[in-house]
Amino acid sequence: MNYVMACIDGSPQAAAVCDCAAWASRQLDAPLTLLHVLDQQQYPATGNLSGIIGLGSREYLLEELAALDEKRSKLALEEGRMMLDAAKHRVIGAGVAQPEVRQRHGDLVESLRDLEADIRLLVIGKQGEDSGTDLQLIGSQLESVIRTLHRPILVTPATFIAPTSVMLAFDGSATTRKGVEMLASSPLFKGHPIHLVMVGDDTGDSRTLLESARDALVAAGFEVHIAIRSGEVEPALHAYQAEHNIGLLVMGAYGHSRIRQFLVGSTTTSMIRSTTTPLLLLR
Template sequence: MNVLACIDASRSATGVCDYAAWASLRLDAPLVFLHVLDHSSFPVHGDLSGNIGLGSREHLLEELANLDEKRARLMREQGQLMLEAALERARADGVAEPVSRQRHGDLVDTLQELEPEIRLLVMGRQGEEADSLGRHVGTHLESVVRTMHRPILVTAGEFRPPRSVMLAFDNGPSTRKGVDMIADSLLFKGMPIHLLMVGADTKDAWEALNAAKARLEQAGHQVEAAIRAGEVEATLLDYEAEYDIDMIVMGAYGHSRIRQFFVGSTTTNILARTTRPLLLLR
């Protein structure tokens, strides 16, 4: 199975390349770069034959078709150049034989089709459409995270070799899975792990936290465990800054879409605010 990195023309592309190369080397897994020519990026012209008069309709329709064809060709060529640059960057990072793919269609549909081949998906927090939106999360990313059932590493900012990891632990199924994933994976082998639970400091909470700590220590990790009260997003990000954490691991979208519509999503808020990569588990 592959480390699959989604490449586009956004500013996040270089970080995606470097984190994907890092993950590929740590996991000893093949690295594949993917560029999707999304059909929604192209203008769709309806039937204009009833709107164009004075004998010019055929000429204008032919010209529109030629412009669309030329634009599609330029988009393909641009994508191929981006993929070539990504391959060159990955080789410079130490990946021996990275490969590239260019596909036509919807990004989410394409990733669903490729999902059986994916071990880890790497994407930037923002795509091309969101580069001018500050720290807003790209719409494609949110759709992918809600749809896919593979771990997704979301990059933010320039590459920084991860040296420490924080697992946002709530004793739910996805974070218990996260404990096992960290313990068994080569991705974080030898790294210190911080387990942080946000909530009430109770005996039951500590029992769950200490069980997770023991599991990680058995796997050879140095582990710090803590429970802190406060608003979830702010508490996680404050802890990240306090201990200079290089990557957060957390479950993705644990509540229903209806609840998220009214109260927002911890995942989306963390994605929008963190300056470090975020590994999302489903």
């Protein structure tokens, strides 16, 4: 797990992804890799077209179709190279030395799975090229990426502002306890005050868990604030975040099965849709 890896595409959020990844790379003192994956569904590799137009078709038509398909793929590859070149110049301007660029042809999720061993932190936009202008929509492959990778994933909205404070949505689960350990040991948020927020009943057990997490972070040198809020999880977290002007939210991702989420909904997906600040998801 060596690299901060940033997913670059042709969406308006690519600039924010670059800025967010550059910030993370500097904070972690880790090399940055910019990745562009050419979607095999949108630009499939050239194949045998004879079955599409029938065995009786003239050979020259097959050749023209193959040439057109090859031209489209080459143009898409060149467009991807231009995106990566622009992204490289942007992160260098933001203070990242010698960023690496990678371009792959295939499926984004499969490509990231292949590269997972090298990823320390993945940075990806909340929306992709196919999301349109509705800010409530999320990228079509984002949920699959989050479910597949067992790495921290930093999701950024259309504008990235470097955070000066952080909130961890703490529920006492194994994932958020590991999140506390990660925050304590990682340089990503060094010097930033951390707010630990639980949503639920203020019981003795809840407060004990919260205070234990606070003590671990204080021992690591952080300024820590704790709070227990009542109400529904999403509005309670957003209200606290707005009240304290917190620039980044950390939370566990997809704690239940797909079937359960189909029946009761997903807090993770809902938070991604509604967030206006970067969201660090832990698996």
